[in-house]
Amino acid sequence: MGYRKRYKKQLALWVDGTSVHMHKGICCPDFSCCVPENLAPLEERELFQELYLAGKHSEYEKMLMMFLGRGLPLITDKKVYIAGGKD
């Protein structure tokens, strides 16, 4: 399965309330697979998925930043791989 396909599956599960950490270490948009207390509300998860599937990059990236901003204090305590970040 390609990256996009797998990511879409990860998103669908996440919207459903199951946060899975993807095969190559990619977290859910809100990092709730590694930081359960950071799980975004259902309406935000649905909106994110909608924007992603519609290919609205700048809009879903804004949401990613929002999730990241919320989760950062929690995340810095743990070892979480952030896509695009340095190892």
Ligand SMILES: [Zn+2]
């Ligand atoms: Zn994760």
